[in-house]
Amino acid sequence: xxxxxxxxxxxxxxxxxxxxxxxxxxxxxxxxxxxxxxxxxxxxxxxxxxxxxxxxxxxxxxxxxxxxxxxxxxxxxxxxxxxxxxxxxxxxxxxxxxxxxxxxxxxxxxxxxxxxxxxxxxxxxxxxxxxxxxxxxxxxxxxxxxxxxxxxxxxxxxxxxxxxxxxxxxxxxxxxxxxxxxxxxxxxxxxxxxxxxxxxxxxxxxxxxxxxxxxxxxxxxxxxxxxxxxxxxxxxxxxxxxxxxxxxxxxxxxxxxxxxxxxxxxxxxxxxxxxxxxxxxxxxxxxxxxxxxxxxxxxxxxxxxxxxxxxxx
Amino acid sequence: xxxxxxxxxxxxxxxxxxxxxxxxxxxxxxxxxxxxxxxxxxxxxxxxxxxxxxxxxxxxxxxxxxxxxxxxxxxxxxxxxxxxxxxxxxxxxxxxxxxxxxxxxxxxxxxxxxxxxxxxxxxxxxxxxxxxxxxxxxxxxxxxxxxxxxxxxxxxxxxxxxxxxxxxxxxxxxxxxxxxxxxxxxxxxxxxxxxxxxxxxxxxxxxxxxxxxxxxxxxxxxxxxxxxxxxxxxxxxxxxxxxxxxxxxxxxxxxxxxxxxxxxxxxxxxxxxxxxxxxxxxxxxx
Numbered sequence: 001x002x003x004x005x006x007x008x009x010x011x012x013x014x015x016x017x018x019x020x021x022x023x024x025x026x027x028x029x030x031x032x033x034x035x036x037x038x039x040x041x042x043x044x045x046x047x048x049x050x051x052x053x054x055x056x057x058x059x060x061x062x063x064x065x066x067x068x069x070x071x072x073x074x075x076x077x078x079x080x081x082x083x084x085x086x087x088x089x090x091x092x093x094x095x096x097x098x099x100x101x102x103x104x105x106x107x108x109x110x111x112x113x114x115x116x117x118x119x120x121x122x123x124x125x126x127x128x129x130x131x132x133x134x135x136x137x138x139x140x141x142x143x144x145x146x147x148x149x150x151x152x153x154x155x156x157x158x159x160x161x162x163x164x165x166x167x168x169x170x171x172x173x174x175x176x177x178x179x180x181x182x183x184x185x186x187x188x189x190x191x192x193x194x195x196x197x198x199x200x201x202x203x204x205x206x207x208x209x210x211x212x213x214x215x216x217x218x219x220x221x222x223x224x225x226x227x228x229x230x231x232x233x234x235x236x237x238x239x240x241x242x243x244x245x246x247x248x249x250x251x252x253x254x255x256x257x258x259x260x261x262x263x264x265x266x267x268x269x270x271x272x273x274x275x276x277x278x279x280x281x282x283x284x285x286x287x288x289x290x291x292x293x294x295x296x297x298x299x300x301x302x303x304x305x306x307x308x309x310x311x312x313x
Numbered sequence: 314x315x316x317x318x319x320x321x322x323x324x325x326x327x328x329x330x331x332x333x334x335x336x337x338x339x340x341x342x343x344x345x346x347x348x349x350x351x352x353x354x355x356x357x358x359x360x361x362x363x364x365x366x367x368x369x370x371x372x373x374x375x376x377x378x379x380x381x382x383x384x385x386x387x388x389x390x391x392x393x394x395x396x397x398x399x400x401x402x403x404x405x406x407x408x409x410x411x412x413x414x415x416x417x418x419x420x421x422x423x424x425x426x427x428x429x430x431x432x433x434x435x436x437x438x439x440x441x442x443x444x445x446x447x448x449x450x451x452x453x454x455x456x457x458x459x460x461x462x463x464x465x466x467x468x469x470x471x472x473x474x475x476x477x478x479x480x481x482x483x484x485x486x487x488x489x490x491x492x493x494x495x496x497x498x499x500x501x502x503x504x505x506x507x508x509x510x511x512x513x514x515x516x517x518x519x520x521x522x523x524x525x526x527x528x529x530x531x532x533x534x535x536x537x538x539x540x541x542x543x544x545x546x547x548x549x550x551x552x553x554x555x556x557x558x559x560x561x562x563x564x565x566x567x568x569x570x571x572x573x574x575x576x577x578x579x580x581x582x583x584x585x586x587x588x589x590x591x592x593x594x595x596x597x598x599x
């Protein structure tokens with residue numbers, strides 16, 4: 001998604017002189033295309049994320065469209081109050097770009113895992129949150145959200161090779177994408193871990209279970225209406241996210257189900273345990289937290305079994 | 314609530330510090346709130362800025378000089394300056410600390426004349442740096458003034474902003490420190506000693522000067538000066554609660570159970586007696 005982001009941003013910047021790119025001294029082998037093409041509009045702000053967001057606020061008030069880039073945790077959590085009182089409070093078009101979804105920074109360890117950023121950013125009404133699932137969707141999302149009047153937080157993945165089957169670069173604020181239909185169970189996924197959900201659905205089909213796969217890629221304005229209209233026909237819903245269960249996808253789906261009185265049961269897969277000091281590559285982390293393809297298949301099977309056992313005759 | 318477009322209003326050539334003090338005292342008393350000492354000590358700084366320094370025909374002119382009150386707890390002093398300048402209707406001052414008001418303790422950018430919302434220390438100066446960088450990039454002659462407190466310099470983000478502004482040689486940035494020597498709970502020297510403030514900023518690459526923060530002519534002479542290459546700091550030496558002797562000395566006249574402490578008037582509202590004495594002192598110095 002990183003290459004798609006910078007390519008999309010270069011394209012936008014060529015047509016819009018308001019765009020500037022700031023980085024908290026990160027983005028090696030990623031941001032160079034922008035820096036080389038627009039050196040006067042590229043700013044290494046140093047390892048100082050609070051000031052970066054403050055400066056972005058001052059620039060945006062004067063008419064600029066600043067993109068502030070860092071690793072997800074550093075871009076969102078460190079300057080959280082600056083985001084809240086700056087671009088969100090003033091409703092200025094600052095774009096905050098957090099790199100590295102979930103466990104993507106693997107061996108860099110827990111300080112680099114973006115497991116709360118979506119929940120924390122979602123806590124701010126007036127901040128749009130965009131979480132593409134693959135590179136093609138990133139390309140569309142960057143273009144479609146560039147002219148939003150308010151601020152945006154992007155959670156992007158480093159991996160440029162991910163391509164979710166059936167997603168085909170679709171993105172629309174306030175809408176979800178159903179990339180596979182099925183009548184037995186709905187699997188809702190967010191971010192690059194959607195690839196595990198899509199793969200699990202293929203495995204489930206071989207077991208005779210038809211799973212729909214739905215991708216949630218944005219909040220504020222959220223897809224409550226759209227997702228709510230889809231979930232009504234399912235008895236079982238599974239959410240999959242490389243994120244804690246607070247404030248992210250599970251919280252979003254649970255709120256829709258509860259407030260609309262939708263008659264389905266939700267099984268939320270996410271990070272439920274506090275850090276234990278261990279680290280590992282992304283695949284290992286997904287397995288450890290029960291978020292990988294095989295775990296999803298296992299959970300769907302358990303949910304289905306429970307539903308069939310408790311079904312009214 | 315949206316900012317309303319400004320109508321041309323009378324511009325006052327001179328903003329009288331004692332008139333500002335009367336507004337601060339009367340509105341603090343009416344609203345029964347504190348932060349009085351913090352407001353009284355920045356009166357001359359704001360008077361100098363709004364009477365002589367800030368280049369702004371109208372509060373919504375896009376190319377006006379920007380002002381960021383990074384020490385947002387002096388909001389009432391800013392409202393007083395805006396009112397005397399004619400940018401805020403005098404009667405609107407009576408909504409200070411009212412319900413559903415735009416005039417809270419800390420200034421709100423939804424209020425015409427307030428460039429940025431502040432209230433969380435260490436944030437305004439970062440925004441000011443961005444505003445100065447924006448002016449540079451746009452080839453504008455507009456300048457950015459930012460008032461911070463000495464206690465605010467405890468915040469690490471202040472030093473992030475200081476380093477970046479020096480690195481980018483933002484000579485259009487003018488920061489003023491209200492050096493009153495105290496912060497919320499104690500004297501600054503007893504919390505995070507910064508007695509060599511000018512030296513610290515010079516070490517980071519700033520041009521510094523020091524003035525009597527209660528002399529409008531001295532402030533006018535110092536503010537806006539630049540060597541063209543470095544960001545600028547004016548250290549304004551001030552007295553907390555300036556203009557009301559018992560506040561300057563930290564004496565809580567009515568609450569005799571409290572000990573004499575310079576920080577008292579960071580928090581206390583005034584009793585009727587204290588208000589009467591304070592107003593008499595301010596009136597006598599006009």
